[in-house]
Amino acid sequence: MRPLTEEETKTMFEKLSKYIGENIKLLVDRPDGTYCFRLHNDRVYYMSEKILKLATNISRDKLMSVGTCFGKFTKTKKFRLHITALDFLAPYAKFKVWVKPGAEQSFLYGNHVLKSGLGRITENTMQYQGVVVYSMADVPLGFGVAAKTTQECRRVDPMSIVVFHQADVGEFIRNEDALT
């Protein structure tokens, strides 16, 4: 485990800012304690200082996970968000998409959101903007990337993709062994 380098921090923040914009500040500077990002096994974990100090008792090869995994760095040094980060992305999300109850399951099985399943969408959403996907009951289901702007969404036919799937809570079951 080690702190992120300048470059890694930048890569991660750039990815996070696609979903929560300048709200990253709220993750970095929290009133309820000191929280930090740490890299372990190419994965970024977000944890409190207290947890970090406790985790130092565990040897590096034995440590599976600590705090919340935000995502991982690929071999080409890109950052991929994991579904585990949803708890921290959802409250601060700037752009949201609500899916109809009928399309919920399809999304949770890893499919893209079609126009027919689109319930609501935040105004002013740009193309390729990172969005958090909610059910109509305001339960966060995952996140993705807007395939169309809000304007275009109104015009496209019902079977066209509106939100590209990136991660959903169904992964907790589907991908249980890989998630940490």
Added chain:
Amino acid sequence: MAACSVEQLLAKAEQEEAEKLKSVSVHKELDLDFDVGNLLACDKNRVESRDFRQQKKEDFLRSLARDNTQLLINELWKLPTEKVEEAIVAKLPDATTPLPREKPPPKPRPPTKWEQFAKLKGIQKKKKTNLVWDENAKEWKRRWGYKRANDDTKEWLIEVPETSDPNEDQFSKRVKAKKERVAKNELNRLRNIARAQKVKVPGVGLTPKAQQSKDELSRAVSVAKTSTASMGRFQDRLPKEKAPKNTGKKRKFEPLIGDFSNEKQRQLELLKVLDSKKPKLDVTKAVNKQMREDDREEAAAKHKKGAGKKGRKGNMQGKGRGKGGKGGKGGKGRPGGGKPGGGRPGGGGGGKKKGKPGKH
């Protein structure tokens, strides 16, 4: 009866004795070919298959081997013998049968650099006599090595050349020159070995060269500095020495549990920088906003028309206008967008634009 029996017994005993000790002379139809140098005898006589079958096979082979060995030993006895330490020894002649080697013959040593050059130039080795006349000692001495003739290391006086520094020690100069020659020779020897084995010629540090570039010198310096027991950790630096270039960079990370407030500060600063790099005016966003406004206005105009025809939904009209006013507030690019009078020409322009972003 008794005498008879004694004679018979004697005769029988003699016969047994004779059978035990077989004759030294063996008769063969064809003489054997001998190669005494290899202790080899070749029997060219045919083996009678009838005999072979009639007798027991093992016994037949054994007697044949015995006879032939006897012949070979007879041949050995013909050689001149001598007595060495109570044992009779025969001197074997050279072998006549050529035997194949177990291993392939060794390859010739690849020529050294000098040998290649000499062959190219047609230089041939000249044999020098081993002994030369020593003028001082008035005797013949070896040309090289210990107690050599005209030994220049044993001189008690050396003339200082006019061109050289008078304070220079000519004796130590000679010793040093000799050492350098030996070192150079050793290096060339190693290089020849390396070339023969097709290994890359080692070139660490300063290899002797006619002219060394600045780069090579600096690299040699850095190599020399780190060639201590402590990897150059305690080597002093020269006053104006620069750090060695092209050396590996070591990754260095912050401590795991370090200064948290500092870490936070750095991250916040990074965020500020990231924020400042974002363009203030997002073109797509602005265009989208414009499009949305146009949509609203169009809808409002429709409502207006519908209201005019049917004389209904007066409230809705008011609502639509109110919304348009809101949008106008947000759209900085178009002042007075909410006003019905000013909205008209602007709306027309917007309609033109509308087609373009839609394609994108």
